[in-house]
Amino acid sequence: NAPDAHVVVRSSDNVEFRLHKKNLECTTGAFPPAGTPVHTDEIVRLTESAATLEILFQFIYPRRIPSLESLDFDSLLPLAEAAEKYEV
Numbered sequence: 001n002a003p004d005a006h007v008v009v010r011s012s013d014n015v016e017f018r019l020h021k022k023n024l025e026c027t028t029g030a031f032p033p034a035g036t037p038v039h040t041d042e043i044v045r046l047t048e049s050a051a052t053l054e055i056l057f058q059f060i061y062p063r064r065i066p067s068l069e070s071l072d073f074d075s076l077l078p079l080a081e082a083a084e085k086y087e088v
Contacts, residue, residue, distance in 0.1 A: 001016075011050040012046065017053060017054075019057060023061055027060040029087025052079050056079060
């Protein structure tokens with residue numbers, strides 16, 4: 001959650017994430033979705049949960065890749081689906 005972010009994303013369970021549009025463009029193939037607002041007062045609503053997006057968004061910033069070893073299958077499956085959907 002960056003205070004100087006360009007994109008505000010809301011999860012299916014109403015948690016907001018503030019992200020840099022340039023990071024999204026450089027590290028994903030399908031995010032931000034077409035028609036993403038350019039003003040931070042507009043919100044991009046996604047169908048994924050906050051838990052899934054929290055892990056997914058860790059892969060788009062230049063930092064240490066999070067370990068997925070402790071995730072159970074029920075957490076890994078939606079993460080894998082989101083990674084494929086947004087081409088992360």
